[in-house]
Amino acid sequence: MYTEKVMEHFKYPRNMGEIPDADGVGTVGNPVCGDMMSIYIKVKEDRISDIKFKTYGCGAAIATSSMITELAKGKTLDEALKITRGDVANALEGLPPVKMHCSNLAADALHAAVEDYRGKASGKVKREATTTEINRCEYCKREIPPEECALATYCTTVDGKEYTFCCSQCGQQFQREKTRG
Amino acid sequence: MPVEKPLRIYMDHTAGKPVDPSVIEAMLPYMRSFYGNPSAIHAFGSETRRALEEAREKIATLINAEGKESIIFTSGATESNNMAIKGAAYRNKDQGTHIITSRIEHMSVLNPIKFLTTREFKATFLSVDHQGLVNLKELEETLTNETILVSIMYANGEVGTIQPIKEISQTVHSKNAILHVDATAANGQVPIDVQDGGIDLLSISSNDLYGPKGVGALYVKKGVRIEPLFQGGGQERGIRSGTENIPGIVGFGKAAETAQKEMPTESKREAKMRDKLIKGLLDNAPHSFLNGHPTKRLPDNAAVRFDFIEGESILLSLDMKGVAASSGSACTAKTLEPSHVLLAIGLKHEEAHGSILFTLGKQNTEAEVDYVIEIMPEIVKRLREMSPLTPKEMKLNVH
Numbered sequence: 010m011y012t013e014k015v016m017e018h019f020k021y022p023r024n025m026g027e028i029p030d031a032d033g034v035g036t037v038g039n040p041v042c043g044d045m046m047s048i049y050i051k052v053k054e055d056r057i058s059d060i061k062f063k064t065y066g067c068g069a070a071i072a073t074s075s076m077i078t079e080l081a082k083g084k085t086l087d088e089a090l091k092i093t094r095g096d097v098a099n100a101l102e103g104l105p106p107v108k109m110h111c112s113n114l115a116a117d118a119l120h121a122a123v124e125d126y127r128g129k130a131s132g133k134v135k136r137e138a139t140t141t142e143i144n145r146c147e148y149c150k151r152e153i154p155p156e157e158c159a160l161a162t163y164c165t166t167v168d169g170k171e172y173t174f175c176c177s178q179c180g181q182q183f184q185r186e187k188t189r190g
Numbered sequence: 191m192p193v194e195k196p197l198r199i200y201m202d203h204t205a206g207k208p209v210d211p212s213v214i215e216a217m218l219p220y221m222r223s224f225y226g227n228p229s230a231i232h233a234f235g236s237e238t239r240r241a242l243e244e245a246r247e248k249i250a251t252l253i254n255a256e257g258k259e260s261i262i263f264t265s266g267a268t269e270s271n272n273m274a275i276k277g278a279a280y281r282n283k284d285q286g287t288h289i290i291t292s293r294i295e296h297m298s299v300l301n302p303i304k305f306l307t308t309r310e311f312k313a314t315f316l317s318v319d320h321q322g323l324v325n326l327k328e329l330e331e332t333l334t335n336e337t338i339l340v341s342i343m344y345a346n347g348e349v350g351t352i353q354p355i356k357e358i359s360q361t362v363h364s365k366n367a368i369l370h371v372d373a374t375a376a377n378g379q380v381p382i383d384v385q386d387g388g389i390d391l392l393s394i395s396s397n398d399l400y401g402p403k404g405v406g407a408l409y410v411k412k413g414v415r416i417e418p419l420f421q422g423g424g425q426e427r428g429i430r431s432g433t434e435n436i437p438g439i440v441g442f443g444k445a446a447e448t449a450q451k452e453m454p455t456e457s458k459r460e461a462k463m464r465d466k467l468i469k470g471l472l473d474n475a476p477h478s479f480l481n482g483h484p485t486k487r488l489p490d491n492a493a494v495r496f497d498f499i500e501g502e503s504i505l506l507s508l509d510m511k512g513v514a515a516s517s518g519s520a521c522t523a524k525t526l527e528p529s530h531v532l533l534a535i536g537l538k539h540e541e542a543h544g545s546i547l548f549t550l551g552k553q554n555t556e557a558e559v560d561y562v563i564e565i566m567p568e569i570v571k572r573l574r575e576m577s578p579l580t581p582k583e584m585k586l587n588v589h
Contacts, residue, residue, distance in 0.1 A: 011506075016506075016510075019503070019506060020510065022576065025575070025576055036578070040539070040540040040543075040579055041538075041539040041540060042539075043500055043519060043528070043539070043540075043543045044500070045578060045579065046578070047578045063576060063577065063578040064576055064577065064578070065498065065499065065500055065576075065577040065578055065579045066500050066502075066503065067500055067502035067503055067506075067519070068502055068503055068506045070500075070503075071503060071576065
């Protein structure tokens with residue numbers, strides 16, 4: 010299912026590890042989703058002089074992390090910000106379609122690391138994302154955290170409608186018609 | 191004695207088993223020479239009819255059915271489960287419209303029931319405990335006179351837990367509901383006796399017995415009535431129309447006969463290897479755990495999980511070393527969801543993601559088990575070194 014290039018990076022990941030005195034760190038993903046990665050950068054004269062990664066996740070997550078460190082090393086920060094998820098996938102000679110969204114997070118992590126560096130350099134405090142929407146299971150009334158809401162469900166399609174087990178705790182079934190984006 | 195390193199080790203038997211050579215031999219004449227339609231009255235038909243009925247007898251013997259007429263051949267466990275559930279629900283809807291099942295059933299049980307709830311039926315999904323045992327108290331409390339069908343699996347293929355079917359049957363029958371048991375994972379592993387167990391409908395498949403894929407059966411107890419899924423020429427007592435898959439059914443029969451002979455010794459052998467594998471995996475890696483029940487467990491099933499790492503990367507690492515296993519991780523699923531079974535036994539998403547399932551089979555040897563035990567710590571250590579979730583203070587080398 011994976012290309013040889015993906016497997017090669019999975020077997021021999023480049024630049025794996027942490028930089029304890031990193032100038033910028035970007036962490037994206039979530040262990041609940043099954044993929045999480047941190048990118049550490051050192052910056053010298055507006056260029057990425059060193060880069061390392063740590064990743065929890067599937068083969069694609071590890072290979073994309075490894076690949077982005079190769080793509081970004083030596084680049085200016087502006088050049089690094091231009092590296093897209095598509096560039097990472099292309100450099101790996103393609104990823105399975107199902108992995109394009111969930112596991113191809115390395116570009117996002119790199120961008121977050123660059124932004125972290127620039128934020129620190131300019132003295133700005135990183136703004137935390139806030140959510141006000143609270144989802145509750147219709148049956149046990151448990152509050153379902155946003156990151157779980159999309160995940161605690163599994164769906165089946167009958168007559169074009171999706172039926173969902175929403176709550177991983179009480180397992181109660183309720184029907185929710187959803188439109189696939 | 192040094193371990194000979196084999197190149198390919200198959201420990202994913204619950205996903206698919208090789209066909210036994212004796213089964214292939216038994217099937218060949220029914221592809222080469224005997225092709226008559228078993229419904230035909232001429233000699234060509236009689237030959238295949240005889241083979242069909244002999245196979246039916248062998249399946250009936252394996253599960254101790256009261257007679258071979260109770261065995262209906264199908265295209266596999268998915269069809270058997272659909273036939274049992276939709277068939278019993280529609281046939282008995284005058285008696286009530288409530289169905290009970292558990293949250294750890296196979297998709298081919300859960301999805302037909304979910305489908306029925308979009309029609310005139312209601313369903314209750316029973317919880318299970320941390321070891322995968324169905325909550326019997328909840329079963330008692332939710333059973334009403336409206337309940338027409340209860341579907342509980344004999345054993346779960348993903349966590350290995352074996353349910354107390356006899357006890358479940360007594361409870362179910364106290365309210366005159368029908369008990370359907372999906373025995374796909376248990377079949378060939380543990381002795382199944384439909385009469386002693388008080389089972390009304392039982393699904394089994396051929397491949398789980400080292401028979402060909404695409405063949406299965408539904409046991410329908412005498413007196414239990416179900417609506418057919420297919421209307422047609424009225425084969426299989428009108429319950430399953432369509433010309434019978436004779437080569438497949440002959441292979442299924444042979445596989446059942448062989449399973450019955452081999453099960454007592456083979457189950458013991460596999461259970462011993464299973465215990466060694468589980469112990470070896472857990473002892474050699476910190477933060478590793480068993481999934482499922484420690485003793486009420488299928489003999490082929492070693493389900494474990496490792497914290498801080500993800501299952502697909504474990505599977506790829508094993509595959510690089512020649513070992514085939516499977517995982518409950520979302521990353522190996524079509525749905526991008528971790529296994530519903532692992533979530534139902536109370537695992538967190540990240541725990542489910544780190545779950546690995548080894549299922550043993552007839553050709554596995556103890557040397558292969560030793561090899562897996564030997565290579566696993568290094569795989570776990572390498573992935574933990576990469577993982578940002580691994581606690582910094584954790585010692586990665588513990589032996």
